[in-house]
Amino acid sequence: MEMRERMGLPKVGLFACFSGSSNTGSLTGMAALEVVRRLGSEKVGICSLPAILNEVPRQSAMMRRIEKLVVVDGCHNACARELLADKGIVPDVYLNLEEDLHLTKQGPFSSLAFTDDEVKRVADAIVAAVNRCLAGLK
Amino acid sequence: MEKEEHVPENAIFCCFGCMSSVGTLTGVAVLEAYKRLDKEKNGLFCTSAIAVGVPKHRKTTERAKRIIVVDGCYNKCATKILEKAGFKIDKTLNLLLDLKIPKIGPFKPFDYKEEDLERAVTEIIRLCGGETK
Numbered sequence: 001m002e003m004r005e006r007m008g009l010p011k012v013g014l015f016a017c018f019s020g021s022s023n024t025g026s027l028t029g030m031a032a033l034e035v036v037r038r039l040g041s042e043k044v045g046i047c048s049l050p051a052i053l054n055e056v057p058r059q060s061a062m063m064r065r066i067e068k069l070v071v072v073d074g075c076h077n078a079c080a081r082e083l084l085a086d087k088g089i090v091p092d093v094y095l096n097l098e099e100d101l102h103l104t105k106q107g108p109f110s111s112l113a114f115t116d117d118e119v120k121r122v123a124d125a126i127v128a129a130v131n132r133c134l135a136g137l138k
Numbered sequence: 139m140e141k142e143e144h145v146p147e148n149a150i151f152c153c154f155g156c157m158s159s160v161g162t163l164t165g166v167a168v169l170e171a172y173k174r175l176d177k178e179k180n181g182l183f184c185t186s187a188i189a190v191g192v193p194k195h196r197k198t199t200e201r202a203k204r205i206i207v208v209d210g211c212y213n214k215c216a217t218k219i220l221e222k223a224g225f226k227i228d229k230t231l232n233l234l235l236d237l238k239i240p241k242i243g244p245f246k247p248f249d250y251k252e253e254d255l256e257r258a259v260t261e262i263i264r265l266c267g268g269e270t271k
Contacts, residue, residue, distance in 0.1 A: 010245055018154035019184035020168060021195070029154055029165050036156075036247055045245035046162075048155030050215030053189055059157060059213075062244060079186035108198060109146070111172055111182040 010045030012133045013066035014126070015091070017073045017080040018049065022107025023114045024074030024097045030114070031122035032072060035130065038123065044070075044130050053083055068092045068133035072126060075105045092136070093129040101125055146181035148266050149202035153185065153209050153216040158243025159250040160210030160233045167233075167258035168208055171266070174259070180266050189219045196223070204228040206265055208258075211241045229265050233258055 016032040019025025032046055047066070051059035063069075071091035073080050075098050081091065097103045101122065106113050150172070154165035172182055181202070187195035199205065205227050207217050211234045220227055233239045237257055242249040 008245060017186045018165060019186050020152065020154070020165065020182035021184040021187070025184060026169065033156065033162065033247060041245045046156035046247055048157040048161055048215070050153045050155045050185060050219060051157065051213060054213065054215045054218050056213050056215070077187060077190065077192050079190045079192070082190050083186060108143070109177065109181045111169065
């Protein structure tokens with residue numbers, strides 16, 4: 001059994017901005033959870049952005065053992081990518097909902113202004129990103 | 139002259155660190171609570187944008203009357219991010235420490251009970267003044 005499996009680590013780690021202050025921020029979170037529901041925790045696991053920022057030892061150590069990372073941001077501020085770059089973490093695949101999926105940020109406080117269809121569309125895009133990473137591991 | 143943007147009294151932040159059950163629960167519960175809260179008085183704010191220092195988010199947060207932070211566990215990540223950015227936190231809710239909701243993880247984002255979600259939602263609404271709309 002591989003070390004990764006013994007530690008219960010997923011093959012691909014997923015970071016999202018998880019901002020609830022706008023529709024696109026909420027969408028990153030809801031879609032990331034949907035992706036784990038679809039693919040399962042062995043293939044993809046959500047990593048805690050705030051824990052990495054605070055350099056929580058356990059979470060940081062586990063995240064650094066995951067082979068591939070996908071990072072998802074909701075808007076042009078690209079908070080997750082910027083914050084991870086400050087920690088020296090570069091994603092294998094990056095997805096920005098405004099830039100790549102052309103979703104419109106309606107914020108501020110448009111936290112609930114998203115639809116099930118949009119969650120599905122974003123989840124489809126993240127699944128494709130995860131699959132690209134998984135293909136690279138074969 | 140440009141009209142100044144409305145800023146809710148309560149600025150609600152959460153960790154939404156979905157590596158564990160309680161991390162997921164902060165985000166899911168805050169969104170559910172927000173559905174039931176008065177939107178004029180309450181708003182969800184972006185923890186990541188504060189960590190980056192996005193000026194617009196910082197200014198909006200400074201104009202809120204109260205900062206309310208919901209953390210999932212003893213790491214208190216969202217609280218630390220706000221404090222590092224120089225903000226004084228008025229009210230906190232820690233799902234593990236205050237509500238004794240177990241932290242299950244890593245990589246167990248859905249391992250929480252429906253009744254724990256409802257408890258978290260109720261407590262967040264109470265923390266925000268208990269007014270629902």
